[in-house]
Amino acid sequence: MRTMRISLALTSRPRARINFAMAFLILLAATACNPESPLPLEGPDRHALGPADASVTLVAFDDYQ
């Protein structure tokens, strides 16, 4: 009985390694395929008026011409 358990443990280790490697590769592929997160709408707040902690923020894109 004990011998069988050991042999099972030994055989399951490579499988666990394979599973881990697969999971790692899937995670890597998912990260590579994921589109970049969108650029923040508010940007670096170079030209912001009003309190930084206001509950409402208006962002206006404009052209001077």
Next chain:
Amino acid sequence: MKTVVIEQYVDLGRVRFVSRHFPFLGPESDRAAESAECAGEQGRFEEYSELLLANQQSNRNAGGFSDAKLVALARFDGLDEIVFETCLLEGRYVSNVEDDLAAAAEWGVRGTPSVFINGEFISPADLSTVLAALDRALAVSEPN
């Protein structure tokens, strides 16, 4: 629109107003946006922006916002002319304007003015629509 929003909401501490560039009407739009950044370097972004808007020309890209005109506006606004002109000639803020353009593209901006309130695109961006949207947003965030 900006003036009304600032007077009625921003100055009362209820709303934050973020200005970003979307120069899509030609090379003088780019230079005007860069010049506003240069004015901002001297702490006069808002004032200089108002000057630009007050000096809009009906003929676009026809010299209304040539570098010489932009420098003249800076002089009129009381900016340090040499510092301003150097900033403009060096293209010191080209990348800032490009960053705004890239963000605008990602957020689906197609024209101006384009307004977002708490991330929601407001259309049309006329005064009454924007004020109504602000009131709705404030009613949610300030229920009492």
